[in-house]
Amino acid sequence: MTVGAAWKSDLLRTAFNKGQLPPPAGPEVVFVGRSNVGKSTLVNALLGRKIAKVGSKPGKTRSVNFYSVDAGRVFFLVDLPGYGYAARGRDEREGWWRLVNEYFSDPRDIAFVVHLVDFRHGPLANDDELTAWLDEMDMPRLVVFTKGDKVPRGRRQGLYSKYVSGLVSILPPLVTSGVNDDEAGRLRDSIIQIIDELGRQALRGE
Ligand SMILES: Nc1nc2c(ncn2[C@@H]2O[C@H](COP(=O)(O)OP(=O)(O)OP(=O)(O)O)[C@@H](O)[C@H]2O)c(=O)[nH]1
Ligand SMILES: [Mg+2]
Numbered sequence: 291m292t293v294g295a296a297w298k299s300d301l302l303r304t305a306f307n308k309g310q311l312p313p314p315a316g317p318e319v320v321f322v323g324r325s326n327v328g329k330s331t332l333v334n335a336l337l338g339r340k341i342a343k344v345g346s347k348p349g350k351t352r353s354v355n356f357y358s359v360d361a362g363r364v365f366f367l368v369d370l371p372g373y374g375y376a377a378r379g380r381d382e383r384e385g386w387w388r389l390v391n392e393y394f395s396d397p398r399d400i401a402f403v404v405h406l407v408d409f410r411h412g413p414l415a416n417d418d419e420l421t422a423w424l425d426e427m428d429m430p431r432l433v434v435f436t437k438g439d440k441v442p443r444g445r446r447q448g449l450y451s452k453y454v455s456g457l458v459s460i461l462p463p464l465v466t467s468g469v470n471d472d473e474a475g476r477l478r479d480s481i482i483q484i485i486d487e488l489g490r491q492a493l494r495g496e
Contacts, residue, residue: 295478296337296338296474297337297338297359297361297478298359298360299338299339299341299357299358299360299367300358301356301357302356302357303355303356305354305356306352306353306389307389307392308389308393308396311354311392311396311398314396314397316365316399317365317366317399317485317488318356318365318366318368318399318400319365319366319367319368319401319402319403320370320402320403321369321370321406322390322403322404322405323372323406323417323436324348324372324373324374324375324406324408324414324416325349325350325371326347326348326349326350326375327372327406327407327408327436328406328408328436328466329369329370329372329406330343330344330345330350330369331344332404332406332434332436332466332474333355333357333369334469335468335473335474336367336477336478336481337359337367338474341357342355342369348372348375349371349375351369351370351371352371354368354370354371354389354393355370356368357369361478363482363485363486365401365485371386371389371390373390374414374416394429400429401485401488402430402484402488403424403429403430403431404431404434405420405421405432405434406434406435407433407434407435407453407463408435408436409437409438409440409441409446409449409465410437410440410441412449412452413453413456413457430484431458431459432460432461432463432480432481433459434463434464434465434477435463435464435466436466436467436468438465438467439467439468461480461483461484464476464477464480
Protein backbone atom coordinates (compact mmCIF):
# COMPACT_ATOMS: atom_id res chain seq x y z
CA MET A 291 0.00 0.00 0.00
CA THR A 292 1.26 3.51 -0.88
CA VAL A 293 2.42 5.47 2.14
CA GLY A 294 -0.37 7.71 3.40
CA ALA A 295 -2.85 6.63 0.70
CA ALA A 296 -6.58 7.04 1.42
CA TRP A 297 -8.21 4.06 3.09
CA LYS A 298 -11.12 1.99 1.88
CA SER A 299 -13.89 2.72 4.38
CA ASP A 300 -17.56 2.41 5.21
CA LEU A 301 -19.98 3.61 7.87
CA LEU A 302 -20.54 0.49 9.95
CA ARG A 303 -22.87 1.73 12.68
CA THR A 304 -24.37 4.80 14.34
CA ALA A 305 -25.11 4.11 18.01
CA PHE A 306 -27.20 6.33 20.29
CA ASN A 307 -27.12 3.86 23.18
CA LYS A 308 -25.29 0.81 24.50
CA GLY A 309 -27.70 -1.60 22.80
CA GLN A 310 -26.79 -0.17 19.41
CA LEU A 311 -23.02 -0.64 19.77
CA PRO A 312 -21.80 -3.11 17.13
CA PRO A 313 -20.18 -6.35 18.29
CA PRO A 314 -16.39 -5.91 18.60
CA ALA A 315 -14.75 -6.87 15.31
CA GLY A 316 -11.22 -5.51 15.55
CA PRO A 317 -9.10 -2.69 16.97
CA GLU A 318 -10.86 0.65 17.39
CA VAL A 319 -9.21 4.07 17.20
CA VAL A 320 -11.40 6.60 18.99
CA PHE A 321 -11.54 10.34 18.29
CA VAL A 322 -12.24 12.41 21.37
CA GLY A 323 -12.11 16.11 22.13
CA ARG A 324 -14.15 19.21 22.80
CA SER A 325 -17.21 19.89 20.74
CA ASN A 326 -16.32 21.68 17.49
CA VAL A 327 -12.59 20.89 17.77
CA GLY A 328 -12.73 19.09 14.40
CA LYS A 329 -13.10 15.35 15.13
CA SER A 330 -15.53 14.62 12.30
CA THR A 331 -13.53 16.83 9.94
CA LEU A 332 -10.38 14.84 10.67
CA VAL A 333 -12.19 11.50 10.27
CA ASN A 334 -13.34 12.68 6.83
CA ALA A 335 -9.80 13.79 5.93
CA LEU A 336 -8.42 10.37 6.92
CA LEU A 337 -11.11 8.49 5.01
CA GLY A 338 -10.79 10.81 2.01
CA ARG A 339 -14.55 11.32 1.80
CA LYS A 340 -17.30 13.39 3.41
CA ILE A 341 -18.82 10.56 5.37
CA ALA A 342 -19.00 12.07 8.89
CA LYS A 343 -21.32 15.03 9.49
CA VAL A 344 -19.47 18.29 10.18
CA GLY A 345 -21.09 21.38 11.68
CA SER A 346 -20.09 25.00 12.14
CA LYS A 347 -21.82 24.98 15.56
CA PRO A 348 -20.74 22.78 18.48
CA GLY A 349 -22.80 19.67 19.17
CA LYS A 350 -23.05 18.30 15.63
CA THR A 351 -22.20 14.67 16.37
CA ARG A 352 -24.70 13.13 18.83
CA SER A 353 -23.97 9.42 18.41
CA VAL A 354 -21.03 7.02 18.45
CA ASN A 355 -20.14 6.46 14.81
CA PHE A 356 -18.13 3.46 13.68
CA TYR A 357 -16.26 3.51 10.37
CA SER A 358 -14.67 0.30 9.16
CA VAL A 359 -11.30 0.71 7.46
CA ASP A 360 -9.52 -1.69 5.20
CA ALA A 361 -5.89 -0.67 4.94
CA GLY A 362 -4.35 -4.11 4.45
CA ARG A 363 -5.54 -4.86 8.00
CA VAL A 364 -9.06 -4.16 9.19
CA PHE A 365 -9.74 -1.71 12.00
CA PHE A 366 -12.30 0.91 12.97
CA LEU A 367 -12.36 4.67 13.45
CA VAL A 368 -14.87 5.78 16.07
CA ASP A 369 -16.15 9.37 16.02
CA LEU A 370 -17.64 10.46 19.35
CA PRO A 371 -19.78 13.46 20.26
CA GLY A 372 -17.66 16.26 21.76
CA TYR A 373 -17.68 17.48 25.35
CA GLY A 374 -17.71 20.91 26.90
CA TYR A 375 -20.45 22.57 24.93
CA ALA A 376 -21.54 25.16 27.50
CA ALA A 377 -24.93 25.89 25.96
CA ARG A 378 -26.02 22.30 26.53
CA GLY A 379 -28.35 21.55 29.40
CA ARG A 380 -27.48 19.28 32.29
CA ASP A 381 -29.58 16.42 30.90
CA GLU A 382 -27.72 16.51 27.65
CA ARG A 383 -24.31 16.66 29.34
CA GLU A 384 -25.28 13.64 31.45
CA GLY A 385 -26.53 11.87 28.32
CA TRP A 386 -23.18 12.53 26.66
CA TRP A 387 -21.31 11.15 29.63
CA ARG A 388 -23.51 8.05 29.85
CA LEU A 389 -23.00 7.20 26.18
CA VAL A 390 -19.24 7.78 26.23
CA ASN A 391 -18.84 5.87 29.50
CA GLU A 392 -20.90 2.96 28.14
CA TYR A 393 -18.75 2.84 25.06
CA PHE A 394 -15.47 2.84 27.02
CA SER A 395 -16.68 0.28 29.57
CA ASP A 396 -17.94 -2.14 26.92
CA PRO A 397 -15.60 -5.15 26.58
CA ARG A 398 -14.12 -4.26 23.19
CA ASP A 399 -10.72 -3.77 21.63
CA ILE A 400 -10.12 -0.03 21.98
CA ALA A 401 -6.58 0.26 20.63
CA PHE A 402 -5.97 3.90 21.52
CA VAL A 403 -7.53 7.34 21.63
CA VAL A 404 -6.80 10.25 19.32
CA HIS A 405 -7.25 13.30 21.55
CA LEU A 406 -7.88 16.39 19.44
CA VAL A 407 -6.89 19.73 20.92
CA ASP A 408 -7.56 23.15 19.38
CA PHE A 409 -4.14 24.60 18.57
CA ARG A 410 -5.34 28.12 19.34
CA HIS A 411 -6.15 27.35 22.97
CA GLY A 412 -4.10 24.27 23.85
CA PRO A 413 -5.52 21.82 26.41
CA LEU A 414 -8.31 23.41 28.50
CA ALA A 415 -9.70 22.27 31.87
CA ASN A 416 -12.04 19.66 30.39
CA ASP A 417 -9.22 18.30 28.20
CA ASP A 418 -7.21 17.81 31.39
CA GLU A 419 -10.19 16.04 32.98
CA LEU A 420 -10.42 13.73 29.99
CA THR A 421 -6.69 13.04 30.16
CA ALA A 422 -6.96 12.13 33.86
CA TRP A 423 -9.89 9.80 33.12
CA LEU A 424 -8.00 8.10 30.27
CA ASP A 425 -4.96 7.73 32.53
CA GLU A 426 -7.12 5.94 35.11
CA MET A 427 -8.12 3.47 32.39
CA ASP A 428 -4.53 3.12 31.17
CA MET A 429 -5.76 4.17 27.76
CA PRO A 430 -2.92 5.12 25.38
CA ARG A 431 -3.47 8.30 23.41
CA LEU A 432 -2.15 10.23 20.48
CA VAL A 433 -2.57 14.00 20.70
CA VAL A 434 -3.40 15.86 17.47
CA PHE A 435 -3.77 19.64 17.28
CA THR A 436 -6.47 21.02 14.99
CA LYS A 437 -7.09 24.45 13.46
CA GLY A 438 -3.37 25.04 13.00
CA ASP A 439 -4.28 27.23 10.02
CA LYS A 440 -5.93 29.69 12.40
CA VAL A 441 -2.65 30.42 14.20
CA PRO A 442 -0.20 32.85 12.54
CA ARG A 443 2.90 31.06 11.28
CA GLY A 444 5.24 33.04 13.53
CA ARG A 445 3.46 31.82 16.69
CA ARG A 446 3.24 28.12 15.81
CA GLN A 447 6.63 26.90 17.02
CA GLY A 448 6.37 28.72 20.34
CA LEU A 449 2.86 27.44 21.03
CA TYR A 450 3.81 23.91 20.05
CA SER A 451 6.74 23.83 22.49
CA LYS A 452 4.60 25.28 25.25
CA TYR A 453 1.82 22.69 24.86
CA VAL A 454 3.85 19.52 24.30
CA SER A 455 5.95 19.89 27.42
CA GLY A 456 2.85 19.11 29.51
CA LEU A 457 1.34 16.39 27.30
CA VAL A 458 1.74 12.64 27.04
CA SER A 459 1.31 11.27 23.52
CA ILE A 460 2.36 7.97 21.90
CA LEU A 461 4.04 9.89 19.05
CA PRO A 462 4.87 13.61 18.89
CA PRO A 463 1.58 15.47 18.29
CA LEU A 464 0.83 16.51 14.70
CA VAL A 465 -0.65 19.91 13.91
CA THR A 466 -3.50 19.69 11.38
CA SER A 467 -5.52 22.24 9.41
CA GLY A 468 -8.83 20.72 8.38
CA VAL A 469 -8.67 18.83 5.11
CA ASN A 470 -5.01 18.74 4.13
CA ASP A 471 -3.84 15.69 2.18
CA ASP A 472 -0.23 15.71 3.41
CA GLU A 473 -1.27 15.98 7.06
CA ALA A 474 -3.95 13.32 6.61
CA GLY A 475 -1.33 11.04 5.00
CA ARG A 476 1.06 11.51 7.93
CA LEU A 477 -1.70 10.81 10.42
CA ARG A 478 -2.75 7.67 8.52
CA ASP A 479 0.81 6.40 8.71
CA SER A 480 1.01 7.17 12.44
CA ILE A 481 -2.27 5.35 13.13
CA ILE A 482 -1.14 2.24 11.23
CA GLN A 483 2.25 2.33 12.96
CA ILE A 484 0.60 2.47 16.41
CA ILE A 485 -1.98 -0.25 15.63
CA ASP A 486 0.78 -2.56 14.39
CA GLU A 487 2.99 -1.87 17.41
CA LEU A 488 0.11 -2.43 19.87
CA GLY A 489 -0.72 -5.66 18.02
CA ARG A 490 2.91 -6.83 18.37
CA GLN A 491 2.89 -5.96 22.08
CA ALA A 492 -0.33 -7.94 22.55
CA LEU A 493 1.24 -10.96 20.85
CA ARG A 494 4.23 -10.69 23.19
CA GLY A 495 1.78 -10.54 26.11
CA GLU A 496 2.90 -7.05 27.22
N1 LIG B 1 -10.04 26.44 9.89
C1 LIG B 1 -10.28 25.19 10.35
N2 LIG B 1 -11.54 24.79 10.56
C2 LIG B 1 -11.73 23.53 11.02
C3 LIG B 1 -10.66 22.63 11.26
N3 LIG B 1 -11.16 21.47 11.73
C4 LIG B 1 -12.50 21.64 11.77
N4 LIG B 1 -12.85 22.88 11.35
C5 LIG B 1 -14.20 23.45 11.32
O1 LIG B 1 -14.71 23.42 12.65
C6 LIG B 1 -16.11 23.14 12.68
C7 LIG B 1 -16.39 21.92 13.55
O2 LIG B 1 -15.88 20.78 12.92
P1 LIG B 1 -16.41 19.30 13.29
O3 LIG B 1 -15.53 18.36 12.56
O4 LIG B 1 -17.88 19.18 13.09
O5 LIG B 1 -16.10 19.26 14.85
P2 LIG B 1 -16.41 18.06 15.89
O6 LIG B 1 -15.25 18.00 16.82
O7 LIG B 1 -16.77 16.82 15.17
O8 LIG B 1 -17.67 18.66 16.67
P3 LIG B 1 -18.84 17.87 17.48
O9 LIG B 1 -19.41 16.85 16.55
O10 LIG B 1 -19.80 18.96 17.83
O11 LIG B 1 -18.22 17.28 18.70
C8 LIG B 1 -16.52 22.99 11.21
O12 LIG B 1 -17.01 24.24 10.75
C9 LIG B 1 -15.21 22.62 10.52
O13 LIG B 1 -15.19 23.01 9.16
C10 LIG B 1 -9.32 23.11 11.01
O14 LIG B 1 -8.31 22.40 11.23
N5 LIG B 1 -9.21 24.38 10.55
MG1 LIG C 1 -18.43 15.65 15.18
